[in-house]
Amino acid sequence: MISKEKFMPMEFFKKEAFKGSIKGMRYRVKKEEEGLEAVVYPEPFCFEATSEEKKTRKMFPFSEEGRQQVIDWLNEQYEERKEEWESAARY
Secondary structure (H helix, E strand, O other), X not given: OOOHHHOOOHHHHOOOOEEEEEOOEEEXXXXXXOEEEEEEEEOOOOOOXXXXXXXXXXXXXXXXXXXXXXXXXXXXXXXXXXXXXXXXXXX
């Protein structure tokens, strides 16, 4: 699971996208004009090499509350789609 303590602070997102993974699920969080965009997608490829149809996106407010919502959503995506991620990790 992704914890708030180990997740990038809000200041980080003003400069760069944050990418990470957890057991077959990759993710990217990036500041956009509308707020924080979170994207999940399966391994084995990087964000740029993964086709759009394999990506799931969601927008959140660019705030500390939005950051917590991103963390919660990423953890939900992992739990709800665990079999998908575990099968992707086998490649």
